[in-house]
Amino acid sequence: MSNKKTAFTLLTSLVLVGSLLAGCGDKNSNDSAAAGNGATAEPAAKTTEFSFYYTGSQNVDDLWKTLIPMFEAKNPDVKVKPVYVASGTGAQPTYDRILAAKQANKGSGDIDLYEDGIDSVNKGKNDDIWDTLSESSIPNLKNVDENTLKDVSNLAIPYRASAVLLAYNSDKVKDAPKTLDELYDWIRKNPEKFAYNDPSTGGAGSSFVTTALYKFLPEEAIHNSDPSIMSQWGQGIDLLKDLGKYVYGKGIYPKKNQGTLDLLASGEVDMIPAWSDMVLDQISKGQLPATTKMQQITPGFNGGPTYLMVPKLSEKKDAVYKFLDFVVSPEAQTEIVNKMHGFPGIKLSNMPQEIQDSFKGASEGYRTFNLGDLGKEINKKWQSEVAAQ
Amino acid sequence: MSKQARRGLLGISLVLPSFLILVLIVVLPILGSLKESLTNHSGGYDLSNYKYLFTDKLMRSNIIFTLEVTIASTLLVLVISYVLAVYMRFNQGMAVNWIRRMYMIPIFIPSVIATYGLIQLLGNRGWAARILYHFGSESFPRIIFDMKGIIIANLWFNIPFTTMLLGSALSAVPNSVIESAKDVGAGKLRIFFKLILPLTFKTLLVASTFVFMGVIGSFTAPFLIGPNAPQMLGVSMEQIFGVFQDRQLAAATAFFTFLMCSFVGYFYIRSMIKEEGMRSS
Incomplete structure (x- = not known):
């Protein structure tokens, strides 16, 4: 157990160091991606990589390590860089990083997608750091219950509960x-x-x-x-x-x-x-x-739903939207239900029949x-x- | 520059680094939290947080509970450690050897693990209860989720180090003194109260400050095995800061805890200064 933990800590620190190094190298690709966006002449010629910060127990990490390859296989032009912050240690600093980057006019601090509970959604609403999400950019958002979205003023997607x-x-x-x-x-x-x-x-x-x-x-x-x-x-x-x-x-x-x-x-x-x-x-x-x-x-x-939020100042929103669209698709949601033993983030009526049956009574x-x-x-x-x- | 002035400068420059570190990581944060604790909810400065600390029923019971646990733990730790240390100093044989080998073990067990171990042992259906059940005892006193549990955990955490401290003080008592006292016909009790206790009294005082400060600020054991209310100040502080997010009140609680610790620390420093004075004279 403790061995696992050490290995895990090592891994996390490696990831952190890696992300730091990658951060240094990323600057150029960022600029070129932004330039590419501005021109829009060559669609999907370059792959865009965005960083996705999430926190939680081990099962959350396992879930994303399954979903991200599924998504990347379908969307070769987008790469997702998962940054897992172990539960209890990192959630607050991640939020603070986004906020600090905004206050220092440094974009979103290289965090393009963030997962957390309702508290962060509300805090970010007051600090005005989350992007408003709409069906025009994320078509599958129609699968999600409108009232739940209204509760968070469309600033976050409840992707599982x-x-x-x-x-x-x-x-x-x-x-x-x-x-x-x-x-x-x-x-x-x-x-x-x-x-x-x-x-x-x-x-x-x-x-x-x-x-x-x-x-x-x-x-x-x-x-x-x-x-x-x-x-x-x-x-x-x-x-x-x-x-x-x-x-x-x-x-x-x-x-x-x-x-x-x-x-x-x-x-x-x-x-x-x-x-x-x-x-x-x-x-x-x-x-x-x-x-x-x-x-x-x-x-x-x-x-309690768990939410996904997009920092307003992220430069890679288009890629992030693609990923979010995948997360609220019935296919990804089925995986979430099976892996997490949790409830889907989208309305049950949009789920495959066998999943609907398994929730009979409970939901x-x-x-x-x-x-x-x-x-x-x-x-x-x-x-x-x-x-x- | 005269020689004396140069020596003085050298002295100051030697002290300066540690003094600066002290200012930076101890004094400034304390002043910061003092300022925070005096801030009221509308941004002005007054004593409202301290007033709440001492008038709110729950906070007051937390303070009393903390003091009770701390004082009971400190006294018990000192008595048990002293008896152990004296026993090891003046006896030989198997038992002493075994105690000497084993009494440090608790220091090497992380506190979370030890706390869960205690829950397993002393819980309502723990090992102790099950063993007693076989001997015909139907009821088992509630130890976990109670003050008794915290005190037992504090004994476990504090006895080894205190015993070690007292043990080294006792081994500094020269055998010749005791033997000469015996020669002139002093009884065992008399030797203990007239010689051994006075010679180790200062270490006893130092040990009691260590135990007091360790217990009053403890968190893990009270959090996991303490009652829901009243809580020890460490647990309450974490709740006020992390859950209620009332930074000002948390700062006031922290500052009050600091005041209690510095009151005890005063005795420690005073005895240290006395010793310095004795050495130089």
């Missing part, structure tokens, strides 16, 4: 809850057999908390990022406080998404909210018992919350009122 589901031990739980109320009932009837993680340390717990807070609010509230709505959270907070008496250890919320998965694996609890891709991955590796099952409830927990309950900065406030409120009760 994972959802939080209930994971449970089917040996102990015969009749898994199907609605939120049934779930809360189950928690009360089975004291200390349910756990959710500290919402500030992982999305699964955060989803459980957000779902509880918005249970008592109108449906459209989940797209509202106006702070005035905070006054309506009270009922949900009270519910969480009450549930606190019945969860694991009468109010213990493990850290990180993995914290609750560990409790489920050791049999200390029988049910947790968890990311579908983590659960499937760990069942396949034998870290979770094979009796672990998943259940989505209605109204569902939230799922119905999954909701996208877009609360902007309110997520921070939820964590604050939870820490001071629920954790400290």
Whole structure:
């Protein structure tokens, strides 16, 4: 394991050094590419290479290393240079690099495509660094749900999503809850057999908390990022406080998404909210018992799309658009679903029939919350009122 | 230039590099975070962050919890390490050899791994609970996700180094002194309290500052095995900075932690200066 990690670190540093060196050499080709664009006389005579920065766990890296060759085989005039920044270390600096390059009038800092969560999309919206994407340059964008695009003002493409589901031990739980109320009932009837993680340390717990807070609010509230709505959270907070008496250890919320998965694996609890891709991955590796099952409830927990953004000042937008068009095509999306155990970024109705069938049931309950900065406030409120009760 | 002035200049030029580094990487950042901590949300300067730190129920309980953990850990570490060191100094045999060989092991185990090891060992269904279960004990106290867990982790992290420090201080106590005390008829307890303890007291003080500062700023173990609330200041600081993104409040917490550490550091420096004074006189 540690060997792998060292090799991996080495690899990353090699890539970094390589990209630095390539950066030096790239200047010329950049200029000529730009000149070529200006002339437009010789279409596709030169290959354009653009840098794609992404972050995440190993499975994200594997995914792109599969998709990029698929794309390049079809588009010999575009080369994609993947720059994988290991999760937790590099996401913020990458964003800062784009911003710093803009402020220094240096284009996009050689970052032509960037992958991250909703937070970066919103930050970039305020800093005005993302390009507005449209169907005229990316025809396949029509496959993506318009409302999700509207949520991010067309600045980013939600290319995949994972959802939080209930994971449970089917040996102990015969009749898994199907609605939120049934779930809360189950928690009360089975004291200390349910756990959710500290919402500030992982999305699964955060989803459980957000779902509880918005249970008592109108449906459209989940797209509202106006702070005035905070006054309506009270009922949900009270519910969480009450549930606190019945969860694991009468109010213990493990850290990180993995914290609750560990409790489920050791049999200390029988049910947790968890990311579908983590659960499937760990069942396949034998870290979770094979009796672990998943259940989505209605109204569902939230799922989080992961987005692709194009820096406004990138000089290679045409090539990037081609790549994005490929990513939201049904073909690439099928690969994403199979590799990541996640949800496709495009509407299910645009996916092949067998994929549509495999999502029967699961996709119905999954909701996208877009609360902007309110997520921070939820964590604050939870820490001071629920954790400290 | 007179000889004395030249010597003075040489002295200053020798001190200057380390002084500059100190200013650059310690003093300036501290001043920076002091300024940050005094900034309120509208951009002006006042004490609002500190007021929040001491009036908010949660923050106050975090501070008290941190002090409790730190003081309990420091006292326990000192007592256990001192007993171990004294035992190793004045005894021989198999047991001593084995302790001497093994007591440094925890230093070489990365803290994350050690922390997960403790969770495996002391968790609700960990090894300890399972072994006790076979001996008929039905209930197991909650150690992980509790203050007890953090203190046990702190013992694991701090005992080896403290024992080493105290051990070297004890080996500096000359055998001849102890033997002559024995010759004039002093009892074991009397030798300990009149000779050994006073001779090693200063190292004990130094060790306690090290343990105190290490524990008060610890993060890994409290993050992984501490309760959700109250939290230790390190964990809380990370949350305020990384999750709530309230840089000013995080700076205020950090500066307060720094003040507590420098209060303890003061004793360390004072004892150092005293020693210097004694040497030169």
